[in-house]
Amino acid sequence: MKNEMDIDPEIEKAWAEEAERRLTELEEGKVEPIPGEQVMDGLKNITGE
Template sequence: MTATTDRVTEEALSLPADIRLNLVEKLITSLNLPIDEDIDRLWAEEAERRISQIEAGEVRLVPGEEVFSKIRAKYGK
């Protein structure tokens, strides 16, 4: 990486998470990657399936912190 890239990266990493997420979205959008409609459709179907399972009480939602806490306990860090 160049010195400029290193500096920009360091500055970006010092931003709050919500601003970094917004920056990531803008950077990815700027790449103008081709849209795969089949993948978009499949993800939309998966999201609908999961919403249906949640609404029907078929699954139990687990808070992210609980998941990461268990992972840290099992694998360290």
């Protein structure tokens, strides 16, 4: 049985690339950061919690 802590190297690589892409977009001013509290409030409104 595969250990849940085993991380597929391809998935790990894909997430690292995505994180780099997002950081670059932030640094270049292509996107605006959204505070975590604002995101969570929006999710609560959507889910009704």
